[in-house]
Amino acid sequence: MLKRPTSKISAAAFPDHSTNLLLVKQSNLSLLFTLIQKYERISRAQLAEMTQLSPTTVSTLTDELLSKRLIRETGAGVSETRGRKPIMLEIRPDGGYVAAAEWMNDRFSLFLYDLQGNEVGGGESIIKDYTQIADLLSRRLDELVAEYGLSAAKLVGLCIGIPGLIDFEHQRVIQSTVLAIERDNNFYEQLQVRYGAMPIMLGNQSSFYAYAEQAYGAAKAYKDMIFIDSNVGIGAGFLLDGKIFTGSRGLGGEIGHMTIDRHGPRCKCGNRGCLELMAGLPAILNKLQFAILSGRATSLQPQLETNPIPAIRSAFEQGDLLVVEVLDEMARDLAFGITNVVHLINPEAVMIGGRITQLGDAFLRLLQDAVAEKLPHIPPDKLAVRYSELQEDAVTRGASRYLLDQIGSNLSVLHHVWSE
Ligand SMILES: [Zn+2]
Structure with a gap:
């Protein structure tokens, strides 16, 4: 639906x-395409x-976009007067x-999207050998x-x-808690050789999740937002003024390795007491397992299942003392990390995604209270702390949206498509 613009976007100055x-x-x-x-x-x-721009210039330029088959005319728009209804323009699906992939620990998902961002199709594939990722991806594509x-x-x-740190200067994954990847990985170069001039972009998985959340999910209203993704590790994506923030070399936003206890356990990143080690799901499972083996009374089974979160949630909702104590501590640790970031960038929202959301609304309330307690000067209506609304394909949806949005700023990436 067409929303009335609140400000004019200026055309390129006449040269x-x-x-x-x-x-x-x-x-x-590019400007017209973006609008x-x-x-x-x-x-x-x-x-x-x-x-x-003059109506004649707009007409000439939109004719060019029409002839390149990037846009199309579509029925009449909504008339604001009783006059003739105008022909509307839209992106031609x-x-x-665009293709978007999410690389997970033992598999990747790959989906195709049309120029409007609608999913065309795709699915998941198993990765048996990390060194073959470029070959696997291109074959599946x-x-x-x-x-x-x-x-x-x-x-x-x-x-x-990708769930890891990416060095944008060299287009490499330089560290990942999730992927067992070599430091000298060169899958990007292999893909480049395979696809020639076609743009290939790498990005942090949590950043694309955040991007999707803003484009399609619960964060449409927020321009400054932190997205925290808690699965095996704790990742984060920052959107500042609606744009993905990566820092100077792509290493920004890695809150999982923010120290929240300098006397805490040693992390494989080399530091101590990282947020991920204190409040990540594996740490919580370890704590519960240790307490159970030490003889603490609990309704949880001695052997936690493959996916123990539903059982933990249910025990928590029934007031199991051990589970309440462990989740309370987890919420407080997570609130520590969140508070540090909020102090730095003052976002409008902190969105929480990943398997942690399976702990349910009662855990979210615990987390909201822990954050509010640490930030008494921020009224609750000025900082939303909420769960993500998106499903499992959020990362590829966000990555595809990101790529589509980049096209507008550089239409020349479409040259090979135009010549078709
Ligand atoms: Zn660490």
Whole structure:
């Protein structure tokens, strides 16, 4: 649905004689494409009003986007007067496709999305050998393209969400608590060789989760947000002013290795008392297991199951003293980490995702109380602490949305698609 803009977005300034007119045209094409993406359905007159470009220029440029089959005309829009209803423009779903992958510990998921961001199809594959990841991904991608009868040349790019630290300078995963990956991994180069000029992007999995949460989930209203992803490790994605924050070399936002107890246990990152070691799910399971073996009374079974979270949740809701004590401590430790980050960036929301959400609303309330206790100067309505609303495909949805949003800022990435 079209939302009225609150501010005008300026078109590229008219150049002096030495400026390349082609660049101005490219910049204005990108601007129009981005606005059509943002508003989903918009008329030429609205584009002209927003950009301050002349109606003739808008018409010429949108004709070019139409001829490149990136946008299409769609029925009449909603008329604000009784006059003729304008023809609306929208992104053409089959104008191109993006592929998005999430790399997990022993498998990856790979999905194709159309230019509007709708899922075309995909699924999960098992990884038997990490060194073969580039080969596995590209083979699966080729299969998907064939399976859905698409043209490989319409593939705009590939974006991969990874649970680990990524060095953007060298496009490498440099550390991961989840993936057993060698430091000299070169899967990115292998993919580049395979796909030539097609853009391939790597990003932290939690950042893409956060991006999806803002585009499609519970965080639409928040521009500054921390997303905390607690599964095997604790990851985080920061969105500042709606943009993914990675820091200078891509290492920002790694709150799992923030020290919250300098006398705490040694972490494999080399520090002590990291948040992940104190409040991560494996740590909680260890604590419970140790207490049970030490003879503490509890309704939990002596042997915790493969997925013990439902049993822990149920014991917690029934007031099992051991479980209440352990989860209370976990909430307080997690609140420590959250509070430190809130002090740094003052977000509007802290979204919690991952398996930790299976602990249910009673645990969320415990966490909200622990955060509120540490931040008495922030009114609860100015800092939402809530669970993610998205399902398992959040990372690939976020990665695809991120890639699609990058297209607007650089339409030249579509050159190989245009020439089709
Ligand atoms: Zn650590």
